[in-house]
């Protein structure tokens with residue numbers, strides 16, 4: 001795995017476009033067309049969530065943003081090489097402790113030992129894993145493994161944070177807790193987020209904007225702006241306005257399935 005060196009001086013500013021998809025289409029060599037005519041922009045300070053039927057090309061879109069996948073139509077421009085990626089699976093190295101797992105990206109990025117130790121300690125603290133630095137992945141719960149994965153990406157202080165259904169395998173309470181922690185990190189760091197989920201409530205709670213995609217080939221069928229203040233009050237989940245937005249997104253999803 002090669003990771004591009006990150007220039008510490010190269011920072012983006014609030015509101016700056018981080019990734020812009022224009023008329024993106026993707027047909028795999030197998031002939032499967034995953035995406036068609038997707039226009040989407042994520043700016044710093046925005047948290048954009050994508051929901052859509054299984055197989056509609058959400059992961060493909062994220063991989064294109066990360067430069068891990070090509071595309072066959074349109075353009076995708078990213079304005080930063082500070083890109084964090086968190087997958088559904090925490091993808092930890094089983095023989096490395098939490099601290100050594102969290103240091104991994106900084107290590108591959110060539111950060112000197114003292115700096116990466118400092119970055120790892122700060123990230124571990126931010127995700128609430130202080131005290132577990134020496135634990136091995138098999139000694140952690142699913143939520144703690146996901147926090148470790150999050151911390152590993154945080155060491156690079158990403159401008160653009162890509163999340164591929166990171167909390168899908170967790171129980172509801174752990175998921176809600178991690179949603180709150182992610183929102184806190186978002187408020188503190190102000191990165192741009194592009195997040196995939198199958199949970200409509202999670203999408204509305206986390207986002208400044210929800211994108212609904214059709215079945216394959218994935219196209220954008222609805223864009224829903226979420227007006228709630230940041231940092232977000234967890235109680236907002238129980239308001240009528242929240243329920244209305246969940247209803248609107250669910251309705252669009254149902255139409256997308258039809």
Ligand SMILES: Nc1ncnc2c1ncn2[C@@H]1O[C@H](COP(=O)(O)OP(=O)(O)OP(=O)(O)O)[C@@H](O)[C@H]1O
Nearest residue numbers: 028029030032034053054055056057058059060061
């Ligand atoms: N490397 C590949 N080669 C060929 N086809 C692929 C490849 N990766 C994905 N696909 C196909 O592209 C389509 C979109 O896949 P993708 O994983 O992007 O969907 P998704 O919306 O993320 O699905 P899910 O919600 O189930 O995770 C699917 O039909 C999938 O089989």
